[in-house]
Amino acid sequence: MEPRERNREGRRREQESPATASLNQSLADQRQAGSDLLAAADEAIRRALSADSEAFLSANRQEGGQ
Amino acid sequence: MRECLMGVETEYAISAVSRKGKSLNRQVLVQALLRIARELMPHIRDFGNGMFLQNGSRFYVDSGLHPEFATPECSNPMEAATHVAAGEAILGKIIGALENRFPQIEEVQLFRANVDYSGTESSWGCHESYLTRLNPTAISAQIIPHLVSRVIYTGAGGFNPLAEGLAFSLSPRVAHLQRILSDESTRNRGIFHDKNETLAREGCNRLHILCGESLCSQVSSFLKIGTTALVVAMIEEKACPTEAVQLSFPLSAIRAFSSDPGCTAAAALKNGKSATAIEIQSHYLRYAEANLGRKFMPEWAESVCTEWRRILNQLERNPGALDTTLDWAVKHSLFRDQARRRGVAWESLPHWNRVMNWLRGALTATEFHAMPVTAELVLGPNSPVKNEQKIIAQYLADAGLNWAGFAGYINLRRELFEIDMRFSQLGGKGIFAALDRAGVLSHRRFGSREIRSAMTRPPSFGRAGLRGEFVRRNAGQGARLRCDWRGIWDIRRKRVLDLSDPFAAEEKWRDFTDLETERSRDPGLAELRHLSRFRGIPESDPFQAEDPAYISSPDIPF
Numbered sequence: 001m002e003p004r005e006r007n008r009e010g011r012r013r014e015q016e017s018p019a020t021a022s023l024n025q026s027l028a029d030q031r032q033a034g035s036d037l038l039a040a041a042d043e044a045i046r047r048a049l050s051a052d053s054e055a056f057l058s059a060n061r062q063e064g065g066q
Numbered sequence: 067m068r069e070c071l072m073g074v075e076t077e078y079a080i081s082a083v084s085r086k087g088k089s090l091n092r093q094v095l096v097q098a099l100l101r102i103a104r105e106l107m108p109h110i111r112d113f114g115n116g117m118f119l120q121n122g123s124r125f126y127v128d129s130g131l132h133p134e135f136a137t138p139e140c141s142n143p144m145e146a147a148t149h150v151a152a153g154e155a156i157l158g159k160i161i162g163a164l165e166n167r168f169p170q171i172e173e174v175q176l177f178r179a180n181v182d183y184s185g186t187e188s189s190w191g192c193h194e195s196y197l198t199r200l201n202p203t204a205i206s207a208q209i210i211p212h213l214v215s216r217v218i219y220t221g222a223g224g225f226n227p228l229a230e231g232l233a234f235s236l237s238p239r240v241a242h243l244q245r246i247l248s249d250e251s252t253r254n255r256g257i258f259h260d261k262n263e264t265l266a267r268e269g270c271n272r273l274h275i276l277c278g279e280s281l282c283s284q285v286s287s288f289l290k291i292g293t294t295a296l297v298v299a300m301i302e303e304k305a306c307p308t309e310a311v312q313l314s315f316p317l318s319a320i321r322a323f324s325s326d327p328g329c330t331a332a333a334a335l336k337n338g339k340s341a342t343a344i345e346i347q348s349h350y351l352r353y354a355e356a357n358l359g360r361k362f363m364p365e366w367a368e369s370v371c372t373e374w375r376r377i378l379n380q381l382e383r384n385p386g387a388l389d390t391t392l393d394w395a396v397k398h399s400l401f402r403d404q405a406r407r408r409g410v411a412w413e414s415l416p417h418w419n420r421v422m423n424w425l426r427g428a429l430t431a432t433e434f435h436a437m438p439v440t441a442e443l444v445l446g447p448n449s450p451v452k453n454e455q456k457i458i459a460q461y462l463a464d465a466g467l468n469w470a471g472f473a474g475y476i477n478l479r480r481e482l483f484e485i486d487m488r489f490s491q492l493g494g495k496g497i498f499a500a501l502d503r504a505g506v507l508s509h510r511r512f513g514s515r516e517i518r519s520a521m522t523r524p525p526s527f528g529r530a531g532l533r534g535e536f537v538r539r540n541a542g543q544g545a546r547l548r549c550d551w552r553g554i555w556d557i558r559r560k561r562v563l564d565l566s567d568p569f570a571a572e573e574k575w576r577d578f579t580d581l582e583t584e585r586s587r588d589p590g591l592a593e594l595r596h597l598s599r600f601r602g603i604p605e606s607d608p609f610q611a612e613d614p615a616y617i618s619s620p621d622i623p624f
Binding site: 030033036037039041044045050053058059063 | 079083092128129177184186188386396400487488496507508
């Protein structure tokens with residue numbers, strides 16, 4: 001970041017109300033949590049998925065149940 | 067403060083693969099499962115194929131050849147949710163022993179499944195029971211708006227299993243609800259189950275709810291049980307008027323709410339207005355908060371209200387914020403991302419679903435009517451729907467799509483169905499379990515210490531404690547003892563530990579009646595279990611579906 005940009009960013013942060021800052025932080029945290037979730041899910045799904053979903057579903061066919 | 071009792075019974079999907087890669091016969095598999103469970107777990111046999119364990123719970127194999135766990139009667143939602151998890155940990159232990167005993171088995175897989183995507187139109191139930199002084203049917207009108215709208219935080223997430231396409235649902239079991247009220251549980255299911263099967267003395271009725279789902283998130287599980295128990299408590303005390311949230315069409319409403327991840331869908335009310343699921347839930351929550359501290363409210367009510375308020379506020383502000391907390395929200399996020407990875411835009415699904423419906427309609431009149439819709443069938447050289455292809459191509463073009471994407475959509479459909487089941491797989495291989503281990507979820511209300519404790523210890527309050535303690539002291543006495551929810555029959559001493567009072571705090575024995583004495587002479591005890599009928603207590607349903615053949619396990623011919 002260039003010094004001029006850094007100053008502008010600093011001024012913008014100073015102008016934010018505590019409520020806005022808190023909301024922005026919350027949104028940033030949420031985005032990070034979502035991103036972490038999808039990264040972990042990609043790995044988990046790759047490990048879990050079978051080569052043949054149709055055969056998997058057939059093998060687990062329910063024959064009764066409530 | 068009021069004492070409540072509640073419990074959960076869960077049906078689990080099971081399958082196993084041999085080292086040769088073949089699926090094992092499920093009947094043989096569950097026989098082996100029961101045999102290992104009998105060897106491994108201190109227990110007293112019930113009157114069917116199952117057993118009661120030292121934590122007060124019941125484990126058995128139900129119709130449809132699936133294992134089922136019923137928690138003991140618990141006095142608060144945290145205890146009930148913990149005992150559900152404990153049942154799953156016990157199942158995991160049994161499965162581990164089974165795999166060790168039979169090295170021919172590569173893997174036994176268990177799932178907290180709710181709906182079957184293989185086309186059987188079946189489901190796996192997860193039923194809740196709440197003790198109530200009232201006749202359950204009398205409270206149906208007041209509780210139905212709660213059951214309909216709670217799907218926004220109790221939904222397991224998944225897809226409509228009866229739809230041709232890929233229709234995301236907050237609560238896929240909703241597709242199997244065909245009536246508002248019903249006394250059936252395997253078909254024609256209702257939002258409200260109006261079969262009164264009490265498992266206790268007169269005046270202690272059981273509200274049996276079968277529209278709920280098996281969940282992975284502890285927050286969802288806690289709220290499902292906690293909010294519903296509070297609503298029941300308030301209705302009993304006439305402390306929660308529900309005229310303002312009476313739905314004109316409850317079935318349409320639950321379908322609309324479960325189809326809307328944005329949680330903004332509104333349903334028509336009888337008073338001429340409309341309300342979203344969040345607004346209906348907020349109505350119940352306001353009354354729960356207003357009644358906090360009153361004598362009829364249980365001591366745990368405040369903790370439920372706090373979590374209830376937190377989740378409703380987040381759903382109102384931004385449902386996406388709960389995609390690490392609620393089952394349906396986690397899955398919605400995963401499914402969308404998987405579709406993106408496969409090159410299928412989530413927003414294109416309604417168009418492809420419409421195409422699937424057209425194709426199914428067109429195939430109905432052909433010899434391929436019973437076949438699944440595949441890209442090969444539709445687009446192959448011998449396609450039975452060549453005429454429709456051109457018309458649909460125009461529709462697709464208008465939507466910015468073309469036939470080249472059809473195979474990807476069909477493959478994605480199968481893959482997402484598998485991901486849905488794999489999400490809930492018990493043990494280390496489940497997707498939810500993997501996400502939990504990775505630390506990317508925020509769903510916990512209790513830890514492994516509490517679960518381990520609940521595997522062997524019954525709830526301290528009520529008859530479950532007496533049952534569990536008796537099982538611990540007397541397990542392994544074979545045919546001398548038989549247990550059910552209402553008592554423990556000592557065949558040799560001809561006496562019964564009477565557990566018909568669900569709040570029983572001390573052991574009370576009574577002698578066999580003449581009828582019990584006569585029927586206990588039958589070596590198979592097949593008649594003894596029916597005795598409760600003659601004591602004015604309805605027979606419990608689970609017995610009716612069981613096959614006595616499982617009682618004698620043959621050798622396992624893997």
